[in-house]
Amino acid sequence: MSSPSFNQFLATLRTQLRIKANWLANESVVLDDNLRTYGLIIELTTTEIRQLQVAAYIKNMGAIYLGNEALSQEMPSAVLQSAIKTWQLLSLEIAVASGMESVTTIIEQYAMRQIPENRLASIFQVVNVWVSCLMPKGYRPPMTPHDAKTTLLQRVELGWSDRAVVDHFLSTLNR
Numbered sequence: 001m002s003s004p005s006f007n008q009f010l011a012t013l014r015t016q017l018r019i020k021a022n023w024l025a026n027e028s029v030v031l032d033d034n035l036r037t038y039g040l041i042i043e044l045t046t047t048e049i050r051q052l053q054v055a056a057y058i059k060n061m062g063a064i065y066l067g068n069e070a071l072s073q074e075m076p077s078a079v080l081q082s083a084i085k086t087w088q089l090l091s092l093e094i095a096v097a098s099g100m101e102s103v104t105t106i107i108e109q110y111a112m113r114q115i116p117e118n119r120l121a122s123i124f125q126v127v128n129v130w131v132s133c134l135m136p137k138g139y140r141p142p143m144t145p146h147d148a149k150t151t152l153l154q155r156v157e158l159g160w161s162d163r164a165v166v167d168h169f170l171s172t173l174n175r
Helices: 006-020 022-041 046-065 068-072 077-098 101-110 119-134 145-157 163-173
Strands: none
Touching: 006 022, 006 046, 022 046, 022 119, 022 163, 046 077, 046 101, 046 119, 077 101, 101 119, 119 145, 119 163, 145 163
């Protein structure tokens, strides 16, 4: 039996997410596309771009093990925050079990309310926030690009996202 191609591997992850909830797969696809595009703009290596792409799917894999109510995103804020934390921990466990150290580092660092130490995690964090803002949630419609930009700039002020990465990412949107 031959080994699956990289694109077949991503398709398998995407299918698993789509079976659980279509919006999970859609968010990962949009994140994958944005990471790939930005990675090409900043001239990341093919390996680095692929690590970011895999992380775009692995970050949502923990959601497969949550109940459908949690994925509706229409529960009280405290309950939703608890479900998201569980989701993130399960996704990290999947990343660790995969043996992909660079993907594990990205998953481990991107969701923290501080600037990630790892360069790829910092890039992932900024692009993920952008995509997350533009995606509809159970508790709100999609934000406008202006509001997403404001959110990223607020994260910089709070010391949660790297100013240089945010500024450069936002400058590429105007190209």
